[in-house]
Amino acid sequence: MLIRTALLSTIIAALTLFPGAGCARQTHNPALATRPYPAHLHRAESIDIQVFREGTMLEVVNTTPRSYHDFDLWVNQRFVRHVESLPAGETVRLSLRGFYDELGEPFRAGGFFRTEKPMPVRLVEMQFSEEQPMIGLITIRAEKAE
Numbered sequence: 285m286l287i288r289t290a291l292l293s294t295i296i297a298a299l300t301l302f303p304g305a306g307c308a309r310q311t312h313n314p315a316l317a318t319r320p321y322p323a324h325l326h327r328a329e330s331i332d333i334q335v336f337r338e339g340t341m342l343e344v345v346n347t348t349p350r351s352y353h354d355f356d357l358w359v360n361q362r363f364v365r366h367v368e369s370l371p372a373g374e375t376v377r378l379s380l381r382g383f384y385d386e387l388g389e390p391f392r393a394g395g396f397f398r399t400e401k402p403m404p405v406r407l408v409e410m411q412f413s414e415e416q417p418m419i420g421l422i423t424i425r426a427e428k429a430e
Contacts, residue, residue: 313388320386321361322414330420333370335408337426340393342378342405344421346370358409358418359383363391367410380405 336343342359344367346352352370363383370376380393394402404425409418 312390313384315388316384316390317388318364318384318386319414321358321364322411322418323361325411325415325417326361326409327417327420330422333410333421335405335421335423337380337405338377340380340402342380342408344370344376344378344408346372346374346376348372352410354412356411357383358407358411359391360403360406361409 332347334345334347336345344357349372351372353368355367355370356364357367357378358364359380362385364385365378365383367376367378380391383391385391392400392403405423408421408423410421411418
């Protein structure tokens with residue numbers, strides 16, 4: 285009986301100290317919050333730009349003869365960051381830690397001091413304005429090291 289009372293007291297104290305715990309998704313950092321993913325603008329088309337994950341970085345390889353400027357790069361239909369330039373025939377390296385969702389939560393990139401399991405990179409898209417449809421990129425999954 286004493287153990288039940290102690291356990292119940294601990295649970296009540298935890299809920300009192302953390303009233304929003306488990307009830308709803310909390311905003312991580314409102315200053316870094318972005319807009320929600322515009323699902324209605326998703327398209328199946330893609331262009332020949334390849335994306336590789338290298339640890340906590342994304343390598344975006346533009347194998348087209350065209351340079352791209354001033355666009356948003358979306359990862360997994362949730363996280364976004366602005367990219368100034370992706371020159372023709374060049375590779376741009378971007379930290380996954382620079383991608384945020386609509387609540388200001390950063391992409392869980394992993395790394396040596398990670399506290400949570402890293403998120404996989406499954407889908408990468410570019411968007412030139414908030415009204416234009418998404419353009420899919422070719423996401424190359426990394427081989428798991430055995």
